[in-house]
Each structure stands twice: as C-alpha cells, then as structure tokens.
Amino acid sequence: MDSLTQACLGGALGGAILGRRLGRKSILLGAVAATLPDLDSFIDHGSAVADYTYHRSVTHSIFILSLLAGVLTLVCTRLPAAKQIPARQWLWFWWLCLVTHPLLDAFTTYGTQLLWPIASPPVAWKTIFIIDPLYTLPILLAIIVALIRGIHGRAVVIGLAMSTAYLGFSIAAKSMVLAQVSPALIQRGLADRPVMVQPTPFNTLVWRVTVIDDDRQLEALVSLFDAPHTLTFDSFRRPMAARDFLTDSWAGQRLGWFAAPYWRSEERDGTLIVTDLRMGQPGTYSFAFDIAERDDNGSWQPVTSRSVDMPRPDTGLLSALLKRITHPDALCPSDFGDRDLLLPDAECRSKA
Structure with missing residues (x-):
C-alpha cells in the first residue's frame, strides 16, 4: 500500500x-x-x-x-x-x-x-x-x-x-467475481488456464480479470453489479520473444519467478523488453524492463537492466471506470490501449 x-x-x-x-x-x-x-x-x-x-x-x-x-x-x-x-x-x-x-x-x-x-x-x-x-x-x-x-x-x-x-x-468481493468468471472460462474451454483477478484503481467494485492462454492474453472488466453470464473478453496477442534467453539469463529467471505467467517479452529496435502484465492495464503497464540487446551476430547479450518508459494511463477514463460499475458497455480493457495487439475475436464493445 x-x-x-x-x-x-x-x-x-x-x-x-x-x-x-x-x-x-x-x-x-x-x-x-x-x-x-x-x-x-x-x-x-x-x-x-x-x-x-x-x-x-x-x-x-x-x-x-x-x-x-x-x-x-x-x-x-x-x-x-x-x-x-x-x-x-x-x-x-x-x-x-x-x-x-x-x-x-x-x-x-x-x-x-x-x-x-x-x-x-x-x-x-x-x-x-x-x-x-x-x-x-x-x-x-x-x-x-x-x-x-x-x-x-x-x-x-x-x-x-x-x-x-x-x-x-474486498476478499468477499473477489470471491463473488471468481464465481462469475469460473463458468465463463469453463464454457470457453479455459478452465485450466492461469487466471488473475484484481481490483481496478481506487475501488473494489470493478475488477480486472486476466487469463493467459499461451500466446493470447484475455482481459475482462467485471462489476459486482453485472448480470450473470454477461462476461466478455478482449483478446490480445502475447508475444514471448527470446524464450531460451529468458530461461538462461539471470534477469529473465528473476522476472519469471516474480511475475510469470503474467508477463510478455518483445523485441524493439534490437532490445529485448520484458513487461509485467500484472500492474496497470493493457497498454498502460507500470513496469517494463530492457534486459538484453542483439550483438553484431544477431545473438542476445544481457545488459544491465533498465526501466522502460511506458504510456501513462488516460485519466479521462476514470469517469468511464466509475460508470462501468453499473453500465457493462461503459468501458473495455482495449480502451486503455494495446490496440495494436488486439485480436479479431475481441468480445467487449464499449462506448468510451
């Protein structure tokens, strides 16, 4: 806290x-x-x-x-x-x-x-x-x-x-959200996938649900006031570049122990960026790290890890988040960002 x-x-x-x-x-x-x-x-x-x-x-x-x-x-x-x-x-x-x-x-x-x-x-x-x-x-x-x-x-x-x-x-509220989520995951054949449920900023009425399905990341917003069987997901690509390097390097092992499976890795301009998917929202995550660079032979070489600047959340969405408490179509996970990773099977449709 x-x-x-x-x-x-x-x-x-x-x-x-x-x-x-x-x-x-x-x-x-x-x-x-x-x-x-x-x-x-x-x-x-x-x-x-x-x-x-x-x-x-x-x-x-x-x-x-x-x-x-x-x-x-x-x-x-x-x-x-x-x-x-x-x-x-x-x-x-x-x-x-x-x-x-x-x-x-x-x-x-x-x-x-x-x-x-x-x-x-x-x-x-x-x-x-x-x-x-x-x-x-x-x-x-x-x-x-x-x-x-x-x-x-x-x-x-x-x-x-x-x-x-x-x-x-807050403990009881999370249990209520899990009771809504579990049937939806069973229906989609995702019951055995890692699931993370956590509150959205400043409240315990709207919750963020994250499901890791190999190279997909499914995101949903769930309110305690949502009607049963109305859960919808936005689906994002989840890149995992340089898996072997992550397994072998100290930084990769450490981040994996700390955050996996709620993480992703991607190459940007010859650097390997690892993002913790737990803190923040899609597209506006709080923590990402540059842990390696490609050498002249194209191989990954570890570097002293540095924090990577991430897009700041749009504070204008706070009003939409407040409205999401009672209006299911007020806000979707993709409204926060990461639209370049959004997959065609996204289910959520908002008016934000």
Missing part, C-alpha cells in the same frame, strides 16, 4: 496499544514504525530488475520484522523514559506496527516476500488496489480525531475496525 496508508495504520495501532500511556506521541511513534519496512526503496541493488524484485523482501519478512520487534522491545525496556511501560506492551506495539505493513502489502498485486529468506514465490492476494481511499479514510479520520480530542477516546479502535471490515469486504 502507499506510504500514507501504512503510516495511518501504524499510527492507529500505536494509539490503540500505547495511547493511554504515551498519549498523542503513540500515534506519531506508530506511524514512524509502520513506514520502516519501505526504507528498502532507497537501496540500489545495481539494476532495475534487481531493485524491482528485491523490493518487499528482506525488510518485509515477517521473520526479520519479528526479530526487529524483539530488539526494539529490549531497547525500550532499558530506556529510562520507557521503562514504566511493560515489555509485553512494547512487544505488541513494535510487532503489530511492523508486521502489519507487509501483511497489508500482501493484499495488493505487487508481491511481498513474507517468508524471506525462504525462497517461496511472493505473496499477492490481490484484493485491494495499492491506493484505496475507502480503506485509508476511516483510519486517517480516526487519527485526526484522536490528535485533536485526545487519545483516550475510541476513535482509533473504530477506525481500525472499519478499515479491517472493508478489507474483509
């Missing part, structure tokens, strides 16, 4: 746990503690792919953060100004403020390595967009009330309860 949301969550937890003893300082201390895991954003790992795939790893490990919570608890029990607070209370404070950060991140699409150093795939439950006002506002307002009126009220607890309830709703 975004830094503001993480700080709000930590501040609310700090107020709920230590508010009676530290007052307003508990909110500020909790907000700082909750943002510590994202300090890895400032670490340069030497290449764009390394920076991308090592983010949310060491500093987001529940093992490392639990150890850090124990160390910080020991420090607090030895500080004269903090000794009056029991060690158990300090431990709950540090552990919850730190560990809830990667757990909340795991509800987004990016991928969080909760079990580092265990080499398991990144965890991404994909039930909430990285910025969602309906999650953030209850705890933000609760913190503002607590800072103004004092921490002794129940504002932070109410804010935490409302945000947690909304997170629970």
Whole structure:
C-alpha cells in the first residue's frame, strides 16, 4: 500500500496499544514504525530488475520484522523514559506496527516476500488496489480525531475496525467475481488456464480479470453489479520473444519467478523488453524492463537492466471506470490501449 496508508495504520495501532500511556506521541511513534519496512526503496541493488524484485523482501519478512520487534522491545525496556511501560506492551506495539505493513502489502498485486529468506514465490492476494481511499479514510479520520480530542477516546479502535471490515469486504468481493468468471472460462474451454483477478484503481467494485492462454492474453472488466453470464473478453496477442534467453539469463529467471505467467517479452529496435502484465492495464503497464540487446551476430547479450518508459494511463477514463460499475458497455480493457495487439475475436464493445 502507499506510504500514507501504512503510516495511518501504524499510527492507529500505536494509539490503540500505547495511547493511554504515551498519549498523542503513540500515534506519531506508530506511524514512524509502520513506514520502516519501505526504507528498502532507497537501496540500489545495481539494476532495475534487481531493485524491482528485491523490493518487499528482506525488510518485509515477517521473520526479520519479528526479530526487529524483539530488539526494539529490549531497547525500550532499558530506556529510562520507557521503562514504566511493560515489555509485553512494547512487544505488541513494535510487532503489530511492523508486521502489519507487509501483511497489508500482501493484499495488493505487487508481491511481498513474507517468508524471506525462504525462497517461496511472493505473496499477492490481490484484493485491494495499492491506493484505496475507502480503506485509508476511516483510519486517517480516526487519527485526526484522536490528535485533536485526545487519545483516550475510541476513535482509533473504530477506525481500525472499519478499515479491517472493508478489507474483509474486498476478499468477499473477489470471491463473488471468481464465481462469475469460473463458468465463463469453463464454457470457453479455459478452465485450466492461469487466471488473475484484481481490483481496478481506487475501488473494489470493478475488477480486472486476466487469463493467459499461451500466446493470447484475455482481459475482462467485471462489476459486482453485472448480470450473470454477461462476461466478455478482449483478446490480445502475447508475444514471448527470446524464450531460451529468458530461461538462461539471470534477469529473465528473476522476472519469471516474480511475475510469470503474467508477463510478455518483445523485441524493439534490437532490445529485448520484458513487461509485467500484472500492474496497470493493457497498454498502460507500470513496469517494463530492457534486459538484453542483439550483438553484431544477431545473438542476445544481457545488459544491465533498465526501466522502460511506458504510456501513462488516460485519466479521462476514470469517469468511464466509475460508470462501468453499473453500465457493462461503459468501458473495455482495449480502451486503455494495446490496440495494436488486439485480436479479431475481441468480445467487449464499449462506448468510451
């Protein structure tokens, strides 16, 4: 999630746990503690792919953060100004403020390595967009009330309860979308294909559905208010250039571990571009990388990976996305872009 949301969550937890003893300082201390895991954003790992795939790893490990919570608890029990607070209370404070950060991140699409150093795939439950006002506002307002009126009220607890309830709703909403999608995939003979369901920007009412069918990428938008059996897909070509190189190169292996099968690779002007299909929308993806160049003999040679500039999303489509909540023909995946890859069997027809 975004830094503001993480700080709000930590501040609310700090107020709920230590508010009676530290007052307003508990909110500020909790907000700082909750943002510590994202300090890895400032670490340069030497290449764009390394920076991308090592983010949310060491500093987001529940093992490392639990150890850090124990160390910080020991420090607090030895500080004269903090000794009056029991060690158990300090431990709950540090552990919850730190560990809830990667757990909340795991509800987004990016991928969080909760079990580092265990080499398991990144965890991404994909039930909430990285910025969602309906999650953030209850705890933000609760913190503002607590800072103004004092921490002794129940504002932070109410804010935490409302945000947690909304997170629970996002899980239920995704289940409802999957219930709509599954019959459509069976009907199209795609039941065994990889399927990704995730919320569209800033809401949990309209969801993006991505199906990988070898060299095709099927995309759909599904609203919780859609009538049953009305799912339509836009179908795109999914180029996978230089498959052997991707298998053999470090950057290809790393991106494959992090994003596959929701990725594609294509040659552009003698460079090999790998795009993560998970973040963004067709044609306006957030992350793509130049990982190789052709030499004089036409062979691929690895280069220090660089981020590739991608088209920015058309903010004018946000109104169409809002309308898509209740109008199935308001927006299609192809309206975002990638029309040069659109296949003739596209089913969605919008008025955007």
